[in-house]
Amino acid sequence: MKIIVAKTAGFCFGVKRAVNIAFRVAREKRKGVYTLGPIIHNPQVVERLKEKGIVPIEDIKAKKDIKALIIRTHGIPLYLSKEISSIGCEIIDATCPFVKKAQYYAKLLREEDYQVVILGEKEHPEVKGLMSYASDDVMIVDGKKPLPRLKSKVGIVVQTTQPVEALKKVLSHAIEYAKEIKVYNTICNSTALRLKETEEMARKVDVMVVVGGKNSANTTQLARLCGSLSVSTYHVETSSEIEDGWFKGAKKIGITAGASTPDWIIKEVEERIRYIGG
Numbered sequence: 645m646k647i648i649v650a651k652t653a654g655f656c657f658g659v660k661r662a663v664n665i666a667f668r669v670a671r672e673k674r675k676g677v678y679t680l681g682p683i684i685h686n687p688q689v690v691e692r693l694k695e696k697g698i699v700p701i702e703d704i705k706a707k708k709d710i711k712a713l714i715i716r717t718h719g720i721p722l723y724l725s726k727e728i729s730s731i732g733c734e735i736i737d738a739t740c741p742f743v744k745k746a747q748y749y750a751k752l753l754r755e756e757d758y759q760v761v762i763l764g765e766k767e768h769p770e771v772k773g774l775m776s777y778a779s780d781d782v783m784i785v786d787g788k789k790p791l792p793r794l795k796s797k798v799g800i801v802v803q804t805t806q807p808v809e810a811l812k813k814v815l816s817h818a819i820e821y822a823k824e825i826k827v828y829n830t831i832c833n834s835t836a837l838r839l840k841e842t843e844e845m846a847r848k849v850d851v852m853v854v855v856g857g858k859n860s861a862n863t864t865q866l867a868r869l870c871g872s873l874s875v876s877t878y879h880v881e882t883s884s885e886i887e888d889g890w891f892k893g894a895k896k897i898g899i900t901a902g903a904s905t906p907d908w909i910i911k912e913v914e915e916r917i918r919y920i921g922g
């Protein structure tokens with residue numbers, strides 16, 4: 645039985661950086677440090693951090709002993725960072741630098757008097773953060789529906805995980821209204837590369853094992869992609885969920901993982917499958 649692990653499996657640059665920051669802070673054994681929401685969508689990593697004293701909270705007023713807050717990769721809205729600072733709480737900023745760049749461009753467009761258009765999901769925390777940096781007449785679009793009427797001077801920024809095809813569609817709609825368009829292509833290609841490699845792998849193997857949190861959007865996206873192709877697909881959070889019968893008669897097994905899956909969990913899954921395969 646041949647086992648292939650995707651090169652793009654596991655932490656992306658931004659997640660690796662955020663997790664490193666959180667564990668570094670944990671090693672300092674400071675009291676009253678929390679993460680605003682789970683640092684990443686991986687229950688095992690969140691549990692390890694909890695054991696080291698860093699617990700996620702949803703509301704900054706929920707804890708009286710709060711001294712510092714670690715901000716996750718998606719970033720937070722401007723008003724919230726002001727609110728956190730106003731209660732005397734330190735911000736340990738683990739926002740991904742690519743997201744920071746998109747926030748910076750949204751602010752720049754506002755200052756240069758552009759109507760800001762954000763391509764992204766309205767309810768996504770990254771987009772909520774971006775909106776706070778943009779002009780009051782900011783518009784959120786998804787690239788599927790035609791754009792409503794725009795002003796003549798339009799500036800576009802993009803949620804980092806959006807596909808490039810969606811940006812092309814938004815541009816072709818915007819051109820119908822605007823006389824001047826400024827575009828900051830803030831798409832991070834980490835997700836696109838992971839999807840591409842996963843698809844290529846899924847077409848070559850008999851069984852695909854997708855590793856990562858069941859609450860992780862990008863891991864479930866990988867599992868859905870594999871499931872849509874004619875390959876047996878299993879989505880597991882840890883090696884303990886793997887069953888021997890899944891690999892009966894299989895010659896090639898592919899393993900991929902979402903951006904929030906740590907290396908040690910991928911390794912355990914690989915070893916478990918290797919053991920089953922003899």
Ligand code: SF4
Pocket residue numbers: 656657658659717740741742743804805832833834835903
């Ligand atoms: S997917 Fe890209 S933008 Fe998002 S956290 Fe990872 S590196 Fe940063």
